[in-house]
Amino acid sequence: MGYSIAYLSLVVLIPLAGLLIRVSAMSWADFVRVAFSDRALAAYRLTFGASFIAAAINAVLGTLLAWVLTRYRFPGRKILDALVDFPFALPTAVAGLTLANLFSQTGWLGQFLVPLGIHLAYTTGGIVLALTFVSLPFVVRTLQPVLEEFEVELEEAAATLGAGRWCTFRRVVFPALLPALMTGFALAFARAVGEYGSVLFISSNKPYVSEITPQVIMGWLDQFEYANAMAVAVVMLSASFAILITINVLERWASRFQR
Amino acid sequence: MSIELRQVSKRFGSVSAVEDVSLTVADGELVALLGPSGGGKTTVLRMIAGLEVPTSGDLLVRGERVNDVPVQKRNIGFVFQSYALFKTMSVFDNIAFGLKIRKTPPAEIQTRVDELLKLFGLDGLGRRLPHQLSGGQRQRVAIARALAPRPSVLLLDEPFGAVDAKIRQELREWLVRLHRELHVTTIFVTHDQEEAMEVSNRIVIFSRGRLEQIGTPREVYEQPKNEFVARFIGVLNVLELTILNGAARLHELSFPAHGLPEGQTLRIGFRPYAVQISRNLQEHPYLAVIRHVYFLGVQLRLELETPSGLILRTRIVKDEFLRQGLEQGSSVSFQIREYRVLSTGANSLSPEVATVHSAANFAEGI
Amino acid sequence: MAQGISKGPRVAMNSKSRRGIEEPEFIRRILIGIAVGFVGVFLLLPLANVFAQAFAKGWSAYIQSLQQPDTRSAVQLTLLVSAICVPLNLVFGVIAAWAVAKFQFRGKALLITLIDLPFSVSPVVSGLIYVVMFGAQGYLGPWLDSKDIQIIFAVPGIVLATLFVTFPFVARELIPLMEAQGSDAEQAALTLGATGWQTFRHVTLPSVKWGLLYGVILCNARAMGEFGAVSVVSGHISGVTETLPLRIEKLHQEYQSVAAFSAASLLAILALITLGLKTWLERRQATEQALGQSDSPSSHEH
Numbered sequence: 036m037g038y039s040i041a042y043l044s045l046v047v048l049i050p051l052a053g054l055l056i057r058v059s060a061m062s063w064a065d066f067v068r069v070a071f072s073d074r075a076l077a078a079y080r081l082t083f084g085a086s087f088i089a090a091a092i093n094a095v096l097g098t099l100l101a102w103v104l105t106r107y108r109f110p111g112r113k114i115l116d117a118l119v120d121f122p123f124a125l126p127t128a129v130a131g132l133t134l135a136n137l138f139s140q141t142g143w144l145g146q147f148l149v150p151l152g153i154h155l156a157y158t159t160g161g162i163v164l165a166l167t168f169v170s171l172p173f174v175v176r177t178l179q180p181v182l183e184e185f186e187v188e189l190e191e192a193a194a195t196l197g198a199g200r201w202c203t204f205r206r207v208v209f210p211a212l213l214p215a216l217m218t219g220f221a222l223a224f225a226r227a228v229g230e231y232g233s234v235l236f237i238s239s240n241k242p243y244v245s246e247i248t249p250q251v252i253m254g255w256l257d258q259f260e261y262a263n264a265m266a267v268a269v270v271m272l273s274a275s276f277a278i279l280i281t282i283n284v285l286e287r288w289a290s291r292f293q294r
Numbered sequence: 295m296s297i298e299l300r301q302v303s304k305r306f307g308s309v310s311a312v313e314d315v316s317l318t319v320a321d322g323e324l325v326a327l328l329g330p331s332g333g334g335k336t337t338v339l340r341m342i343a344g345l346e347v348p349t350s351g352d353l354l355v356r357g358e359r360v361n362d363v364p365v366q367k368r369n370i371g372f373v374f375q376s377y378a379l380f381k382t383m384s385v386f387d388n389i390a391f392g393l394k395i396r397k398t399p400p401a402e403i404q405t406r407v408d409e410l411l412k413l414f415g416l417d418g419l420g421r422r423l424p425h426q427l428s429g430g431q432r433q434r435v436a437i438a439r440a441l442a443p444r445p446s447v448l449l450l451d452e453p454f455g456a457v458d459a460k461i462r463q464e465l466r467e468w469l470v471r472l473h474r475e476l477h478v479t480t481i482f483v484t485h486d487q488e489e490a491m492e493v494s495n496r497i498v499i500f501s502r503g504r505l506e507q508i509g510t511p512r513e514v515y516e517q518p519k520n521e522f523v524a525r526f527i528g529v530l531n532v533l534e535l536t537i538l539n540g541a542a543r544l545h546e547l548s549f550p551a552h553g554l555p556e557g558q559t560l561r562i563g564f565r566p567y568a569v570q571i572s573r574n575l576q577e578h579p580y581l582a583v584i585r586h587v588y589f590l591g592v593q594l595r596l597e598l599e600t601p602s603g604l605i606l607r608t609r610i611v612k613d614e615f616l617r618q619g620l621e622q623g624s625s626v627s628f629q630i631r632e633y634r635v636l637s638t639g640a641n642s643l644s645p646e647v648a649t650v651h652s653a654a655n656f657a658e659g660i
Numbered sequence: 661m662a663q664g665i666s667k668g669p670r671v672a673m674n675s676k677s678r679r680g681i682e683e684p685e686f687i688r689r690i691l692i693g694i695a696v697g698f699v700g701v702f703l704l705l706p707l708a709n710v711f712a713q714a715f716a717k718g719w720s721a722y723i724q725s726l727q728q729p730d731t732r733s734a735v736q737l738t739l740l741v742s743a744i745c746v747p748l749n750l751v752f753g754v755i756a757a758w759a760v761a762k763f764q765f766r767g768k769a770l771l772i773t774l775i776d777l778p779f780s781v782s783p784v785v786s787g788l789i790y791v792v793m794f795g796a797q798g799y800l801g802p803w804l805d806s807k808d809i810q811i812i813f814a815v816p817g818i819v820l821a822t823l824f825v826t827f828p829f830v831a832r833e834l835i836p837l838m839e840a841q842g843s844d845a846e847q848a849a850l851t852l853g854a855t856g857w858q859t860f861r862h863v864t865l866p867s868v869k870w871g872l873l874y875g876v877i878l879c880n881a882r883a884m885g886e887f888g889a890v891s892v893v894s895g896h897i898s899g900v901t902e903t904l905p906l907r908i909e910k911l912h913q914e915y916q917s918v919a920a921f922s923a924a925s926l927l928a929i930l931a932l933i934t935l936g937l938k939t940w941l942e943r944r945q946a947t948e949q950a951l952g953q954s955d956s957p958s959s960h961e962h
Contacts, residue, residue: 048774049793051789053789053792053793053798053799054788054789054792057792096694096698099691099694099695099698100695100698100699102691103691103692103694103695104695107688107691107692109692111696113939115695115696115699117935117938117939118699118703118704118935119699119703120935120938121703121707121931121935122703123878123881124878124881124930124931124932124934124935124938125707125885125927125928125931126881126884126885126886126887126904126905126927126930126931127885127887127888127905128885128887128905128906128908128909128924128927129710129885129905129908129924129927129928129931130706132710132908132912132920132921132924133706133707133709133710133713133921133924134706136709136713136917136921137705137706137709142709143705143709143712144701144705167702168702168703168706171702171703187681190681191681194681200681200682200683200684200687203681225779225780228782229780229781229782229783229784229785229888230782230888231782231783231784231887231888231891232783232887232888232891232905235887235909236909236912248782249782249783249784249785249888252784252785252788253784253891253892256788256791256892259797261791261792261795261797261798264788265788265792268782268784268785268788268789271782271785272781272785275780275781275782275785276780278780279773279776279780
C-alpha cells in the first residue's frame with residue numbers, strides 16, 4: 036500500500052502537480068494569449084476534428100469487425116482476431132513511417148490513389164488515417180465481450196415477433212451495444228487526441244494547417260518556452276480528464292440495464 | 295387452427311434431438327410437452343416456432359406445410375424461459391414491439407397495449423424498464439408481448455421455471471384462466487409432471503427425443519403406455535417377478551402367471567393407491583410394517599416394509615390413518631388391488647404396451 | 661457465390677441452425693469480406709510494407725544500415741530502458757493490483773483512476789511534466805545542475821518518462837483477475853497456517869500468472885516503442901539519448917529510407933512477437949479455464 040502510493044506520487048502526482056503550479060504562476064492574460072492563440076486554436080480544431088473522424092470511422096468498422104469476429108466462423112478468423120491488436124503492439128513511429136510511405140506517390144497504395152487525386156500522405160487526410168490506425172482496437176475490444184454475452188434469445192424473441200434481421204439489429208441489438216460502443220468511441224477518441232508519434236511522420240507539420248496539439252507543445256519546447264508549452268498542455272490535460280469522466284459516466288450508464 | 299407434426303426428426307450434427315415425432319394439436323387446446331431435460335421437447339417447440347428447421351418430416355399449420363416459412367412469417371407468440379425482455383425498452387415498448395414491426399397505426403397500438411396491460415394486471419407499469427419489475431411481472435410482460443400481435447398459437451418454454459415455488463402456483467392458475475378467456479391455442483414445455491397435469495388439457499410425453507404417449511392428464515396417469523410414462527407421471531411401485539410353480543412370484547408376493555412359462559421373468563407396476571392396508575392383520579393376504587410416514591397435507595404417503603425386506607409405497611387419507619389408529623412402526627396387512635404388466639422376460643428393455651389387471655378401475659387424484 | 665446461396669447457409673447447418681436469426685449467406689460473405697479487406701489493407705499491408713522497404717536494396721543494405729553505430733546504440737538504449745522499466749512496473753503493478761483487489765481503504769477509487777491516468781494523458785504531456793520537474797528551468801533543475809546530475813536530455817529522463825507511460829499495463833491486467841478470484845482461497849491458506857507472504861507466493865500469484873505475463877508483454881512492447889514522451893525528454897543526441905523509435909525519426913528526416921525502415925523492422929518484429937505471445941497466452945488461459953471447469957463436476961461426483 037504505502038509503496039504503491041509512494042511510487043505513484045513519485046512518478047505521477049508530484050510531476051503533475053508541478054506542472055499545474057507552474058502554469059498557475061502565469062498571469063491569466065498570458066495563459067489565454069498562449070493557450071488560445073490562433074496557432075493553438077487551429078491545432079485544437081485539427082486534433083479534435085481528426086480524432087473525432089477517426090473515432091467515428093472506428094465506431095463503424097469496429098462494430099462490423101466485432102460482429103464478424105463473434106458471430107461468424109470462417110477460416111482465418113483467429114488470425115484476424117489477433118491482428119486487431121496489432122496497432123497496440125506496433126510502435127507508433129513505425130506505424131507513421133510505413134503509412135506515410137504506403138500512401139505516398141510511389142507507395143503501394145499511393146501509386147493508385149494519388150493519380151485519382153487522393154492524397155493521404157502529408158495531408159490532414161493522412162492524420163485521420165494515422166489516428167484511425169492507432170485507435171483501431173478500442174471499439175472492437177470493448178464490443179466483443181458484450182456481443183459474446185448477448186442473449187441469443189433476445190434476437191429470437193424479436194424474430195418471433197416478426198422482426199427481420201436488420202430491424203432486429205437496429206432495434207434490439209444496437210441499443211444494447213450502444214453504451215459499450217460509446218465507451219469504445221470515447222477510448223479511441225482519447226487515444227487519438229493524445230497521439231503524436233505516428234502523426235509526426237505522415238503530417239506535413241505546417242503550423243495553422245496540419246499541426247496537431249502535441250506538435251504545438253513540442254514547438255514551444257524546442258524554443259525553450261516552457262511556460263507556453265505548459266499552458267497548451269494544461270488545455271490538453273483538461274480535455275483528457277473530461278474524456279476520462281465521460282467514459283466513467285458511460286460505464287455507469289451501461290450498467291443501468293443489467294439486472 | 296391446428297398444428298400437425300408428421301414424422302418430424304431433428305439432428306444436431308451426430309446428435310439426434312428429436313426422432314420421428316408425429317402429433318396434432320387442435321384449435322384452442324392447452325397442451326403440455328413434458329419430459330426430462332434433454333428429452334427433445336424444447337426442440338419440438340422451437341421447430342413449431344421456426345427457430346429450428348426439422349432435419350426430416352413435415353410441419354403443418356392448417357394443413358399447409360410450413361417447414362420453409364421463416365420464423366418472422368409464422369405468426370406465433372413465443373415466450374422464452376429467460377423471458378428475453380428487451381432491456382433497453384419500457385414495458386410498453388416491449389409489448390408494442392410486434393405491433394410496430396407490423397406497422398400498426400399508433401392509436402391502435404396504444405389501445406391494444408393498454409388492453410393487455412390491464413388484462414395482465416400491469417396497469418401503471420407501462421413506463422418501467424424490465425429490470426424494475428418482479429419475476430412474476432416480467433413473465434406476464436413476456437406473455438403479453440407474445441400475445442400482442444394476436445398470434446395464432448402461443449408457445450411457452452418452461453414458463454414457470456424461473457420463478458420461485460410460491461409464485462409458480464399462482465402463475466399456473468393464472469395461465470389456465472388466461473387460456474380460458476383468450477382461447478388461443480397454447481403449447482408449453484415443462485419438466486414438472488405436476489405442472490403438466492394441473493395446467494393442460496393434453497400432455498405429450500417425451501423421452502430421449504421420442505414421443506412416449508399423448509393423452510389427457512387422466513389417461514397418462516391411469517393408462518400409461520409403458521414403464522417410462524408410468525414412472526414419470528406420479529409414483530410407481532415396480533416389482534420384478536419370476537414364474538415359479540405356476541405363479542409370478544417375488545418373495546412372499548405372488549401374482550397370476552399370465553400364461554408365461556416357468557423361469558420367465560416379468561415386471562409389474564402399481565400406483566401407491568392400489569395398495570390397500572388394514573390394521574386387521576387377517577384382512578389382507580400380506581403383512582408389512584409402516585417404516586415411514588410422509589405428511590403431504592390431507593394425504594399421507596407410507597413406506598411399507600414386508601418381512602422379506604421389500605419396500606412398497608402407498609397412500610392413505612389422513613382421516614382414515616387416524617381412524618385406524620395407525621402410526622410409524624405399526625404392523626398392517628395389505629393387498630395390491632390392481633397392477634399392470636410393464637414387460638416380460640426377453641423384451642424387458644423395450645416396454646410393451648401395458649394392460650391393466652384389476653377388478654375395478656379406481657380413480658384418485660395424484 | 662450463387663452455389664452458396666442455393667445450398668443455403670452451409671456453415672450454419674452443421675451446428676445449431678438458428679433460423680430467422682441469421683443473416684443471409686451473401687450478407688455474411690460481404691461482411692466478412694469487408695472485415696478481412698479492412699484488416700488486410702489497413703493492418704497487414706503496412707506491416708508488409710515495413711519489410712519490403714527495409715529490404716528494398718537487398719539484404720546487405722539492410723544489415724549494413726542496422727550496423728550503423730548510432731542505430732546499434734539506439735537498440736542498446738531501448739533494451740536498457742525496457743530492462744529497467746519492465747521489472748519496476750511489474751513490482752508496482754502486482755502490489756497495486758493486490759492492494760486494490762484485496763483490501764478496502766479510503767481513496768481506492770482515486771488510486772484506480774491514478775493508475776489509469778497515463779493511458780489518458782498525451783505522451784507529449786507526460787514527457788513535459790518531467791521537463792518541468794527536472795529540466796534546466798524546472799523545480800529541481802538548478803539543484804541537480806549544481807550536483808552535476810543530468811536527468812532531462814539524458815538516459816534517466818528517458819527511463820522516467822517510459823516508466824510513466826508504461827506503468828498501468830501490469831496493474832490494469834491484474835486488478836480484474838484478482839477481483840474475480842475473490843479472497844476465499846487466500847483465507848483458506850491463512851487458516852491453514854500460511855504466512856501472508858507464503859499465501860501471496862503460493863496462492864495469489866500462481867492464479868494470476870497468465871494475466872501477469874500478458875501485462876508484462878504489453879508493458880514491454882510499449883516501453884520499447886514509446887515515442888512521444890521519450891521524444892520530449894531525450895534531446896535527440898544521436899548515439900547517446902536516442903531510442904530506436906527516435907532513431908527512426910532521425911533517419912526518416914535524413915531521407916535514409918532503407919535505414920529508417922530497417923530500424924522499423926526490428927520494432928515490427930517486436931510487435932509480431934508480442935502479438936504471437938499474447939495469442940498463445942490467451943489460448944493457454946482458455947484451455948486452463950476449460951480444464952478447471954471440466955474438473956469441478958467430476959470432483960463433485962466422489
